[in-house]
Structure formats: structure tokens, C-alpha cells
Amino acid sequence: MTKDRINELKEFEEIIGVKFQKLFILDLALTHSSFANEHPSILNHNERLEFLGDSVLSMIVSEYLYKKYKDKQEGKLSRIRASVVCESSLSEMARKIMINKYISIGKGEELTGGRNKDSLLADALEAVIAAIYIDSGYEAAKNFVLNFLKDKIDAVSKDEIFNDYKSKLQEYLQKRQDCLIKYNLLSESGLPHDKTFEIEVQIDGKSSGKGKGKSKKEAEQRAAKQALKNLGVDLDE
Incomplete structure (x- = not known):
């Protein structure tokens, strides 16, 4: 990593309130496949982390709902979780922590507005969640997610949003x-x-x-x- 990239990642750490022991894991979480494809020296991108982060996020939200909303049945809990972890919700959180500023994407993706695509931002957020989980463990990942999503979960649970x-x-x-x-x-x-x-x-x-x-x-x-x-x-x- 270049010195400038290290400084960028440290800025991002300040925004999300998480200090990484291994900064390269965060860099990987913020590396889109389009960037890796345009730079042969970069062998990996964030799609595997995205896969893991999806499951970690689902576990965190499920655990929170299960423990807090003891009066709600499985079907209602599933609908609430689906609303919270959907693409629009995650991309909203991704913008709040400015992932669009720090993610590395290819020039072609940049020209087509990739830095503001909901799908790309939501995927990157899941990759960041996985990176925190790998680097610091489940509790750190849970604290990060709930710090930004707890109010959303509670609002949805009160039928303020998830009702169609x-x-x-x-x-x-x-x-x-x-x-x-x-x-x-x-x-x-x-x-x-x-x-x-x-x-x-x-x-x-x-x-x-x-x-x-x-x-x-x-x-x-x-x-x-x-x-x-x-x-x-x-x-x-």
C-alpha cells in the first residue's frame, strides 16, 4: 500500500470508529473487482469478504431482534430483518460512513457512476463488516453494525418503514x-x-x-x- 492509501484508510477508521490490527484487510474490503481487473498486480478484491459479511450481518440483526422483541413471531422477525439488510438500507448506511469516497474502483466503473451505485456500496459495506469480524471478532462487528443500524431496526420494528x-x-x-x-x-x-x-x-x-x-x-x-x-x-x- 502507498502512504497516501494508508492515510486514507486511517481516515476511514476514524469515521467508523474501528481500529484495525491488520490494515490490509480493510484495504481489501474497499477494493472492488473492477479495480483489481485493471491492476494486474492486485490479486484479490472484496467479493469473498462480501459473502462472509452478508452472513455476519444477518446474524447480528437476527440476534438483536430475537433478544429485544420477544413478543414478535418468526415471520414478523424475518420481514423486519429483510427490510433492514436490503440493498437500499445498506447503501444508505454506506453513504453515511462515506464508503463511496474510500472504495477503490476501476476507471470504467467510475465513468458509469459506480461510486454511487446502491449495489456496489451495499456490497462494500458487507465486506467491511466481514473485515471487522476477521480482524477484531464478532463483538466488534456487532458494535459497528448496531452503532449505525440500531435506530433503523427499531423504526422498522415499529412498522414505521417496512409496511408496504x-x-x-x-x-x-x-x-x-x-x-x-x-x-x-x-x-x-x-x-x-x-x-x-x-x-x-x-x-x-x-x-x-x-x-x-x-x-x-x-x-x-x-x-x-x-x-x-x-x-x-x-x-x-
Whole structure:
């Protein structure tokens, strides 16, 4: 590793609050296959770590849900976990810790906007989780994940996000008449890695609900939820 790369990785350590014993493992977690393909001297990339990190992340979230939400059954716990570890959720966390700034990607991938692709960022985050697990153990990986995801898990567990209100709104309107539903972006604010979106849902051209979220999908769900409330729909049914 070059001196500049070592300094970059040390900056990243400060952001995530984890000190690596073996810095090369973190470097590997932040090396995309496109970068390795363009540099013959680099033999490895982060896909194997991504594979491991997926399982470690699932274990951490499952354990947290199992211990904290003793009243929820297996099916509900599975749906909550799926919502938390989905690509949009992980890419959101990846942007918060600025993985897009520190990941090494190939020039071709860079030109096609790879540094901002949800899939690439989510995969890199899983690789970082695996790197922490390998370097410092399960508890360190768990502390890292929960430090950034615990609030999200709890919000989803309270049905604030994981309920599919968009589908409920669509189904409700289809039973009554053919309506045109449209979601419009009203505003976008905040830093590139920590944006807040405001979405408005229109039914036949009329504003029916608004919602804010850390992703467009989250804001759309909250806008749909507000529309359902405005229509007098019982959301507990």
C-alpha cells in the first residue's frame, strides 16, 4: 500500500470508529473487482469478504431482534430483518460512513457512476463488516453494525418503514375506481452521504399525502401512509 492509501484508510477508521490490527484487510474490503481487473498486480478484491459479511450481518440483526422483541413471531422477525439488510438500507448506511469516497474502483466503473451505485456500496459495506469480524471478532462487528443500524431496526420494528403502504394504497384505490397514482420529489436536502428526501403522492393530479425519508423509497412509503390516513383507511386492518 502507498502512504497516501494508508492515510486514507486511517481516515476511514476514524469515521467508523474501528481500529484495525491488520490494515490490509480493510484495504481489501474497499477494493472492488473492477479495480483489481485493471491492476494486474492486485490479486484479490472484496467479493469473498462480501459473502462472509452478508452472513455476519444477518446474524447480528437476527440476534438483536430475537433478544429485544420477544413478543414478535418468526415471520414478523424475518420481514423486519429483510427490510433492514436490503440493498437500499445498506447503501444508505454506506453513504453515511462515506464508503463511496474510500472504495477503490476501476476507471470504467467510475465513468458509469459506480461510486454511487446502491449495489456496489451495499456490497462494500458487507465486506467491511466481514473485515471487522476477521480482524477484531464478532463483538466488534456487532458494535459497528448496531452503532449505525440500531435506530433503523427499531423504526422498522415499529412498522414505521417496512409496511408496504404503497401497495396498500394501490390495492385500496383499485377496489374503488381506476386512479392515476404519481409520486413526485418535492425536495432533496443534506450532504451527499446523508440526504433527506420529501415526496408527494398525487391521486388523479391532486396532492394526497407527503412524506420524508433518508431514501426516496422510504419517503414514498411515508407519503402513501399519509394518503391512506387522509382517505380514512384503517392501517391496522
